[in-house]
Amino acid sequence: QQPVQSPQAVILREGEDAVINCSSSKALYSVHWYRQKHGEAPVFLMILLKGGEQKGHEKISASFNEKKQQSSLYLTASQLSYSGTYFCGTRETSGSRLTFGEGTQLTVNP
């Protein structure tokens, strides 16, 4: 069962913040966040394991609420380079398939 991402698209001005959500109807082992630019491969951002931890990567951070099977990706003070499609991928058990959501298209304008 694929995770549901929201919003489908978001347009920001440089310096603004955004939140991208990912939810699943199934219990999850881990959530993986990737960014993909047009015509390129998905680039790994971070992995969150069950336990409700929040991880950070410069101005990009994420959380995982194990009870609600929801993860959120936080982008603060967005830069032009943040533009792309953000995918969350979920795993139900260790080593199982990574199932991706439909993606959130983020556009950062000057």
Next chain:
Amino acid sequence: EPEVTQTPSHQVTQMGQEVILRCVPISNHLYFYWYRQILGQKVEFLVSFYNNEISEKSEIFDDQFSVERPDGSNFTLKIRSTKLEDSAMYFCASHVGLAGGQETQYFGPGTRLLVL
């Protein structure tokens, strides 16, 4: 920094022809995957491979598809008789192990397959 590589970057083939897509995973990685992405759509899981056998496969991965690790470095995806709907970007991915951060999957640059 080690990375997953894939060849060719682009492949054009006639419907019904066989194609082999090649991947070289990161050298110390033990778990290998193939995904595909039809233009403008999400990334879809095809198959996972560990210890020289398929661990899991999706509904897309029918009898026309096969995977092989012919030597210690290459990981291949074969499509025996291509169909128009096989046109997509095919990504290979790999990760080290099964403990926490070791499950981070790193993607190759992809092979764009066009079936005419």
